[in-house]
Amino acid sequence: MNVKILLEYEGTAYSGWQRQKNAISIQEVLENAIKSITGEAVNVIGSGRTDAGVHALGQVANFKTQTKIPIEKLPYAINSKLPEDIVVKHAEIVPEDFHARFWAKAKIYTYTIYNAKFPSPLLKRYSYFYPRPLNVRAMKKAADMLIGTHDFASFMASNSPVKSTVRCIERLEVFQNGDIVKFEIEANGFLYNMVRIIAGTLLDVGINKKKANDIISIIKSKDRSMAGKTLPPQGLCLIKVIY
Amino acid sequence: MNVKILLEYEGTAYSGWQRQKNAISIQEVLENAIKSITGEAVNVIGSGRTDAGVHALGQVANFKTQTKIPIEKLPYAINSKLPEDIVVKHAEIVPEDFHARFWAKAKIYTYTIYNAKFPSPLLKRYSYFYPRPLNVRAMKKAADMLIGTHDFASFMASNSPVKSTVRCIERLEVFQNGDIVKFEIEANGFLYNMVRIIAGTLLDVGINKKKANDIISIIKSKDRSMAGKTLPPQGLCLIKVIY
Known part of the structure; x- marks a missing residue:
């Protein structure tokens, strides 16, 4: 049978989602846990990779198994080895052709900036600390200009091997709550480092290094160097995968 | 001069606030940091002890120093060694007789329970995971009965050496937000483990092991064994000290 699982993880200790040599990945730890309860060498397919240090509140994955463990007991069994x-957080039986990556229609990510004079020990694992005051109104204006279907080549790590750099951002909201400035972004797909580069670009707008209207020319340029820097991974969290 | 400082810390790695042999305390780390920038062996007085693993968003302390570092630069200087x-997060010069513990009028703590089917990797450092459903309405009713001036002997770790076990709880609120159940408590003083025992008692009410009305007899009994268990430290956070 084909099993879909919902996962939460803190990425701090891992080299990212994808299995790789000489580093511990979330995929590898999961596959080992599943193997230790089912005896099967499964291939766990994630909805997409998350980078080293990136968190997930709602990552989705699937794997094929012949296990006799009842589906409602499976999360407890796997968790006991994780x-x-x-x-x-959840497991369900899905059609044989369900594929966590190919079937994903959209994803929601958040990027969290801790914007205060001094860093926060209680938030440092889950946010990027930035001490200078931010013009959140300008950031919201810039965010609005990113919404829609565009060629996001400027917002992709250089030399990423993809067929098309066109994506559709359905929603890009900027929230401010006390010392927290948070971006919530929903798109039908994301280029490599796209959310972290968007966050870095919006940050540039927040400190008036870029104007909100510059977003238009940055998109048009298809030039990575026109956008802001890639913000660090700990502020990023995969919230939800939509099927 | 006498300097008052505002502190945030994640208590996970420490044996608690108070300096002790064979374990790393927050007080010791702070005193060492101050010594390395001022050359002085200072005694840092906290508003009160926090136990091993307990966090603080707004701990307050004071110490005497002859340093020539301008007061507004002092947080940066100390932080560089922490x-x-x-x-x-803040430093200010206060009257010579200011004493972080004796002058404290009240304190605010929160205790956070993560109440869901499965534990949360992203919240586990800052909450107590409890999977069974909670009757939050009953917990609120029980919380109301704790408000006011009472002898809280039942809510103190056994054999704590104190003159009086009478305290006044000004405010005890129970918030529910999604999978989070949080207590916020303000009192003019707290007995040893008081918040964690109150949290454990309210939890017992939440699972109908105790009734909200039982609070009255628990207070009257002055018997630690009548109250609930002491919940673990990671859910506890010192939010604010009021002077």
Whole structure:
């Protein structure tokens, strides 16, 4: 059978989602946990990669298994073999052709900036600390200009191998709550480092290094160097995958 | 001069606030940091102890110093010698007789329960995971009965050496937000483990192990064994000290 699982993880200790040599990935830890309860060498397919240090509140994955463990008991069984920073929150049987990556219609990410004079020990694992005051109104204006279907080549890490750099951002909201400035972005797909580069570009707008209207020319340029820098991974969290 | 500082810390890695042998305390780390920038062996007085693993968003402390570092630069100077999980957020010069513990009029703590089917990797450092459904309405009713001036002997770790076990709880609120159940409590003083025992008692009410009305007899009994268990430290956070 084909099993879909919902995952939460703190990415701090991992080299990212994808299995790789010489580094511990979330995929590898999950596959090992599943193997230790089912005896099967499964291939766990994630909805997409998350980079080293990136968190997930709602990552989705699937794998094929012949296990006799009842589906409602499966999360408990897998969790018993997982470290505390990775948790399976739900499991269900899905059609054989369900594929966590190919079937994903959209994803929601958040990027969190801690914007205060001094860093926060209680938030440092889950946010990017930035001490200078931000013009959130300008950031919201810039965010609005990113919404829609565009060629986001300027917002992709250089030399990423993709067929098309056109994506559709359905929603890009900027929230301010006390010392927190948070972006919530929903798109039908994301280029490599796209959310972190968008966050860096909006930050540039927030400190008046760029104007909100510059977004138009940045998109048009298809030139990575025109956009802002890639903000660090700990502020990024995969919230939800939509099927 | 006498300097008052405002501190945030993540308590996970520490044996608590108070300096002790064979374990790293927040007080010791702070005193060492101050010594390395001023050359002085200072005694940092906290508003009160926090236990091992307890966090603080707004701990207050004071110390005497002859340093020539301008007061507005002092947080940056001390922070440069502190680990990332302890941060000085403010410093100000106060009257010579200001004493962080004796002058404290009240304190605000929160205790956070993560109440969901599976634990949360992203919240586990700052909350107590409890999977069974909670009757929050009953918890609120019980909380109301704790408000006011009472002898809280039942809510103090056994054999704590104190003159009086009478305290006044000004405010005790129970918030529910999604999977989070949070207590916020303000009192003119707290007995040893008081907030964590109150949290454990309210939890017992939430699972109908105790009735809200039982609070009255628990207070009257002055018997620690009548109250609930002491919940673990990671859910507790010192929010604010009021002077």
